[in-house]
Amino acid sequence: MDINSARLIYFSPTQTTRKIIETIAHGLLFAEIEHVDLTRPGTTVQKQAELHDGLAIIGAPVYGGRLPVEAVSRLRRLKGNGTPAVIVVVYGNRAFEDALLELRDLVLEAGFRPVAAGAFIGEHSYSTDATPIAAGRPDAEDMRTANEFGRMIRERMKNTRSLDGMSPLQVPGNSPYKEWAGLSGVSSVVQEALCARCERCASVCPTAAITVQDAVTTDEAVCIKCCACVKTCSVGARSMEDPRIRQAAERLSENFRERKEPEMYV
Ligand SMILES: Cc1cc2nc3c(=O)[nH]c(=O)nc-3n(C[C@H](O)[C@H](O)[C@H](O)COP(=O)(O)O)c2cc1C
Numbered sequence: 561m562d563i564n565s566a567r568l569i570y571f572s573p574t575q576t577t578r579k580i581i582e583t584i585a586h587g588l589l590f591a592e593i594e595h596v597d598l599t600r601p602g603t604t605v606q607k608q609a610e611l612h613d614g615l616a617i618i619g620a621p622v623y624g625g626r627l628p629v630e631a632v633s634r635l636r637r638l639k640g641n642g643t644p645a646v647i648v649v650v651y652g653n654r655a656f657e658d659a660l661l662e663l664r665d666l667v668l669e670a671g672f673r674p675v676a677a678g679a680f681i682g683e684h685s686y687s688t689d690a691t692p693i694a695a696g697r698p699d700a701e702d703m704r705t706a707n708e709f710g711r712m713i714r715e716r717m718k719n720t721r722s723l724d725g726m727s728p729l730q731v732p733g734n735s736p737y738k739e740w741a742g743l744s745g746v747s748s749v750v751q752e753a754l755c756a757r758c759e760r761c762a763s764v765c766p767t768a769a770i771t772v773q774d775a776v777t778t779d780e781a782v783c784i785k786c787c788a789c790v791k792t793c794s795v796g797a798r799s800m801e802d803p804r805i806r807q808a809a810e811r812l813s814e815n816f817r818e819r820k821e822p823e824m825y826v
Contacts, residue, residue: 561644561717565592565614569638571599571631572621573766573786576682576698577650581619583703584646584678587710588615598634599788601768615675615717616640618667619648621682623784624740625657630766630784632666640672644723646713647677647731652684653694653816661733674729675720676713677825680706684812685787686805691813705822716826731825746802747783748790750776754797761789761798 566585572578578597585593592614597603620631627635627649645667649659656679664674680702684693698706720726747769750761755776762770769782770789778789785805790798800806 561720561722563615563644563717564590565594566590567594567596567614567616568619569596569598569616569635570619571628571634571766572597572619572650573599573764573784573788574621574683574685574791577619577621577648580650580678580680580682580698580702580706581617581648583698583706584648584710584713585617587707587712588714589711590614598631599764599766601766603634614643615713616643616645616672617648618645618663618672619650620659620663621685622649622651622656622659624742625655625659625738626740627659627662627666628784628786632662635663635666636670638670638672640667640670642723643672644675644717645672647674648680649678650680650682652687652812653681653697653820654684654812658733658735658737660731661735662737664729664731665735673723673726675717675723675726675826676709677729677731678706678709678822680822681820684809685785685791686800686809686812688809691806691809693809693812693816702822709822709824712824712826729825743785743802743804745780746785746805747778747780748785748787748798748800750778751797751799752776754795756795756797758794760792760794764788764792
């Protein structure tokens, strides 16, 4: 198949998913790469009719062994029109459980043709200096693997005459998917004395939970605990202080030290 362009479609609050699928796209050596960033609320997906021209690389992080609810609702708006798709989940060195299967099912339902899949590792959203969890991932080795994965997909697509002859992509996971509700009544907090009112936290929040006026307010009911605001704050004014999250981070830091490696399915 002659494919020359890639469309990167992703939900990536702390940017690790974006980094990985960008690197996969570089390995494909396509001249044209377009981004459809679904992380911010209200992103509209344009030029849907043209999606059949190239390869879609669709990525999302793992939350509780599943896809984030917001990623699911935003990805559901896409129309694949038979476009071949590489699907990628990124997780914080604990486990990806049913997330890759959920993503495969979702893109199939949207009309894409999944041709390859990967589960990569990214620094855990709750990693801190005191409780490091996959700190610094993806690192140079992960990036090499992602790039090589892109090359492998390119070769495979070159040698594929038609998607119709391809066997359906198998990925690990169970259906019905595991249940995961997340924590309610929790959000990151701001130290008003440090806050510079730069509004970067509000600008990166995937659910528009933060309002910066005289005071900075965060809507706990809307916050998805992704830590985009914590990681983007240049003065360290935002943090996740809830004891349940801090204890979870301690457990993860203690129990998941052993480095996991990316897994790829073609
Ligand atoms: C609410 C929440 C739940 C998470 N659940 C998992 C999980 O089940 N397994 C895991 O290994 N990592 C988990 N993580 C870590 C993320 O998958 C990881 O940090 C990922 O790299 C974030 O992707 P992003 O940088 O594209 O936002 C979770 C993170 C958050 C915020």
